[in-house]
Amino acid sequence: MDEAAFLESYDADAFDRLSVTVDLILMSVIDGAPAVLLTRRSQHPFEGAWALPGGFVGMGESLDEAAHRVLVEKAGMADAYVEQLYTFGAIDRDPRTRIISVAYFALLPADRFAAALKAMPDLALAEIAVPWKGETGGPVEVRIDDSDPLDLAFDHGDIVSLAMRRLRGKLDYSTVAFALLPERFTLRALQDVYEAILDTKLNKSAFRRRMIDRSWLEATGERETGASFRPAELYRYLAPQGDK
């Protein structure tokens, strides 16, 4: 049998087929704290509980395409920095049937949420707190408006914890922080993002030098307005170019 004939006669049902979803961890830094976008479930299972926005992956779309579709349809965002996080595949993670979830995490500047929150009333922003002072893993706490820590639907609490860990881990050696800021920003705003995610105070001059030496930044020559003190210079993120 040649390959064409083989493919012609291939039976896709010879092996089990599973339901596959993508779930989105849409993160930002808001008022000095990391935050994640949640949606209130309107159906069973976990009706009324808070969950990550997600959706089933269709036959005709890649995983990345599905993630972008969910970003638009369920989270009300036009676009964002999106990156695959991890795939969750425990047998009983969903009470309905066997469902595998590919988690994507997305980063957005704080101001990008306003429109979506207004348009879609089942969405809310939750603050993430990292109770473990050390570096290594452990669950995080998620709160909406200073509530008690929420129990998220499914294994979404684990997913958010992993996303938070990944964000911390990538902060220093990658450019993820810039995805959390508007196009122009001050070095102080950049440092605030770092401090919120790492939950520490950083030294001002050391931070400035490190950032400028990396040459990921370009001074625009423009300055902040409206402050009642010396206005700070606005910087812009420079995508790495030569990369050698």
Place this chain on the structure above:
Amino acid sequence: MDEAAFLESYDADAFDRLSVTVDLILMSVIDGAPAVLLTRRSQHPFEGAWALPGGFVGMGESLDEAAHRVLVEKAGMADAYVEQLYTFGAIDRDPRTRIISVAYFALLPADRFAAALKAMPDLALAEIAVPWKGETGGPVEVRIDDSDPLDLAFDHGDIVSLAMRRLRGKLDYSTVAFALLPERFTLRALQDVYEAILDTKLNKSAFRRRMIDRSWLEATGERETGASFRPAELYRYLAPQGDK
């Protein structure tokens, strides 16, 4: 309708269901070079081509369980350090039907391959070469016995490239290197692993100090035998304990 009734009536076919596989990147360092275990395909598609060992995920097993099953059945290994790498979900990555693949990468000491290679004649070890001298991504070259670079089946070339990049990235800040060495090893052997993966020469004394300062290592007091020169001390990996 309450939740029990909802679950009772849930139709798992309301959404598309996809075929899901796990593919294993079984890596080691052999004769001073990174290596990966490949299997020769005996069926269409890509009959005769080299591919990663893999298998379909069944309804009744988690992704991690499926990865371990493939490790045993397809790669002939009893156990190994295994970690999820990435999930590949392009629409046409498999000519048969829509198949999503969750890639796991596994690390083993060089001597653990001999038995499997003998017992399963369709397996082979391929050497990985990293042609790009810089840090960032790019495809790697895979060779069996000094052949020309192989074209692997499916998108397995991309998968191996990503695995190699991940291995490099994790080397410095994690303990993956110890998974590539036997239980007792010399500091020279450890340095050889680092040099093979990073494809650079490292400074001896700086390397020794760095490793010992990390306190991941314990001197056993025993020494190498059989060398015609000063025998080196044997060390053992100490799993991080307090972790604080």
Place this chain on the structure above:
DNA sequence: GCAAAAGTGTTGCTTATACACCCATGT
């Protein structure tokens, strides 16, 4: 004694931290 590799010490450079100080703006 010689070859070969283990193992140590010293020096200098690069990078991070602490802290003091000056600068520019609105009130």
Place this chain on the structure above:
DNA sequence: ACATGGGTGTATAAGCAACACTTTTGC
């Protein structure tokens, strides 16, 4: 003028690479 945060310089400490050197074994 002064309060406030932006921005810069310097001094000290920590970490790392280069290199020379000493030690221990088999032959």
